Amino acid sequence: MKQHLIQQYSELQNHLNLRLATKYQHxxxxxxTAKQVLLLELIRTGGSSTKELAIQLNISASAVSQLLNKLEEKEYITRTINKENRREIILKPAAKGERYFEDMHMLEDEVNRTVFGQLPLEDLEQLVRIMKKLNSIIEGD
Incomplete structure (x- = not known):
């Protein structure tokens, strides 16, 4: 019974994600790519070195360098040499990278308002409790 409900939830979550992606794709x-977005988010929240980012993403430093090259080519990040420690490269979101997060935040607000905003208060409270539990489970791994 439990496995059936987990499978049902998974299918419903996938369907919801697909519908949202289709509706808001424009x-x-x-x-x-998903890895580039994740790397950009890590940089935005303070990820600083290639080695540190590689550990966080569980990929090689050379793979991180390739992702950083793509993000820089697409003008989502900037790399500058630290004047106090010339061996260190400072990674920061560029204007386009900041705009990406602003746009995603506005889109998230719209989805929250138009989709989740239609749920009754009790359902939203239960959803928040469940999400907190799931986050606790993941953090415990």
Whole structure:
């Protein structure tokens, strides 16, 4: 019974994601891969070195360098040499990278308002409790 419900949830979640992606595709920046988005988010939240990013993404430093090259080519990030430690490269989102997050935040607000905003208060409270539990389970791994 439990496995059946988990499978049903998974199918419903996939269907919801597909419907949302289809409905809002015209508002999404489709120039980035999932790994590039994740790397850009890590840089935005303070990821600084290639080695550190490689550990966080569980990929090689050379793979991170390739992703960084693509992000820089597409003008989503900037790389500058630290004047105090010339061996260190400072990674920061460029204007286009910041705009990406602003656009995604606006899109997320729209989805929250138009989709989740239609749920009754009790359902939203239960959904938040469940999401907190799931986050706790993942953090415990």
């Amino acid at each position: 508002k999404m920046d489709n120039q980035l």
